[in-house]
Amino acid sequence: MPTLTEVAKRAGVSTATVSKVLSNTPYFTEETRQKVMEAVEEIGYIPNLAARALSTGKTHIIGVVFPYIFDTVFSDPLVMEILQGVEAVCREQGCSVLLSTPRIDDGEIENNYLQLVRSGYLDGIIALDYVPVASVIEPANAYDVTAVCIGYDTHTHYVRRDDYDGGYRLMQHVLELEHRHIGVICPPQNLNSPVNERLNGMRDAAQAHGLDFAALPTASGNYSVDSGATGAQHLLQQHPEITAIICVNDRMAIGAIQYLQSAGYTVPDDVTVVGYDNIAMSQFISPTITTINQHATDLGQRAAHMLFDVLNGKDVQPITLPPELIVRQSSGKPRTGPLP
Amino acid sequence: MPTLTEVAKRAGVSTATVSKVLSNTPYFTEETRQKVMEAVEEIGYIPNLAARALSTGKTHIIGVVFPYIFDTVFSDPLVMEILQGVEAVCREQGCSVLLSTPRIDDGEIENNYLQLVRSGYLDGIIALDYVPVASVIEPANAYDVTAVCIGYDTHTHYVRRDDYDGGYRLMQHVLELEHRHIGVICPPQNLNSPVNERLNGMRDAAQAHGLDFAALPTASGNYSVDSGATGAQHLLQQHPEITAIICVNDRMAIGAIQYLQSAGYTVPDDVTVVGYDNIAMSQFISPTITTINQHATDLGQRAAHMLFDVLNGKDVQPITLPPELIVRQSSGKPRTGPLP
DNA sequence: TCATAAGAGTTAAACGCTTAACTATAGTTA
């Protein structure tokens, strides 16, 4: 690989001059520029980024951190949408994206990740933060790596959807349809901050309608389609009076609908099902799913913009964005009689 | 950030010794090791990767390259599965994954990407190669960056599914069900190598059953769910005799099914629909979709293993893996009369 | 006993770039 020195030799100037020309730092003549550029062309010079990084302390690599709990990282379309948004902005800013999916065991964050954070490889970090037990942001703060979090960590710059509000609206929608026998499918409590917020929102909406949220039947799911199906099955077997099922994500809603249809029920005539996230599939399955739009790509973009703002010394404000209720076919008035 | 020099000073040894201890290169006493490790602990030393990269020429960063055509990169679950497989192996090998999604305009690959390839930032490259018009591998070869391709580029090490065989089996399945009026939904020709192979396989399977593939009605789609729906609509409007629709990916199959159901037809009783890829959703929608399993995660893993083998000087053989036909609910015997 | 080898550690160059500090020249001002 050709080096700066070779370019300098060929152009008959010093390395400093070549460096100046290439970085457009003042004080060289057009003639010199020509000579340098010719030499660059001729020997096909490309700067060595590791050397540049060592010298400047800037790598132009942004770490995108998706904590790996269960295995939702790559199978969750929402995460991929966020990644898409982040990537778009990073590339626009001339940075590369380094993907890190640290395992979290027993509240302990994998050592590899800690090393990476402190290695000087990353100019900044954008981290998904949905795990209250182990903050993936904290090491970044501890070692002075600029970080923006998508989620609920408050010790840093953050961008988030208002999950409380989303939960509230979703529950409100179901209540306004006049459902009173409502089942909820969600993961075991306290493992996921956004989900907790959604549940809080639902609780308050229920209360506002005189319904005791804590008394509602629940089934636990792990976000997967399958767990939505078994969750729905459990709910209906144990509480046949249920007329609506709220799932904290769309994939479980898809599973629930799947189960209901296979059991001979129709959605929403027999049972209303609503989800959360507005993943692409939610508008393609039948019935299309009433859900909360998270605008995940936008979320990723904003997080990336915020990161670059911080890196450029601007001061930034935390952002909490409103979610959007999308009413589709899967929700309707409660049936009047018992299940067929 | 603490440096090697500081560790050396604190431990009362030279930097060379510290380096040896840390990299476990022979010739130091247990006592020295202790001293060094203590110093490392005390000042919280972590090696600077940029410096190490400059010195050794190894960055431990693997570039994962997904050419960005249309916008299928992040919305294609298949791509994400491949990424998952690659990432798993890379992390196991102590490497990080840098995501690159070079735009390809008019057969020209974005300059950024070319720079990245030659920048010395990447120890190796794993590239999805499905675009015959512009090889994303070629720059890697030109500048001696070790690369493995997932796809049809033959100027390098590669891993692929046998798409020809997959196409053949899919068509064979449909023909064995005794369909003779078959529509095909696929993108405009020659833009996607795997798809071309699938079509070739279908052609030969058709011929083996005495059917002229070229004469079959086709509709064009861009892989999206929507395009599958409009494709199916076009096909049935213009060729109401059709009893089966073959889509070259699952998302279009989902769209086709969606359209058919909304038009009052049942799948597969009125029309058989089959897809390709076996994305997660294909088993969750109703009816579940007959398709070809690509085992994409496995594909990614094998590609990564192959890359590391090459990097370690082993010699490797190209891999072509057999696809698997998965028969589900969406395919059945042709209806006997006209469409209802 | 002496040559040899092996072990433990050091010195300093090298990786390829950026940049502060410097020199030299030409142009401007008083």
Add this chain to the structure above:
DNA sequence: TAACTATAGTTAAGCGTTTAACTCTTATGA
């Protein structure tokens, strides 16, 4: 004309590692 400034370019140090080449000490064996 002297003093200053702006421009054009050079020199060399520095970024934090690794590693080849070296020194010194101690063990080995004939």
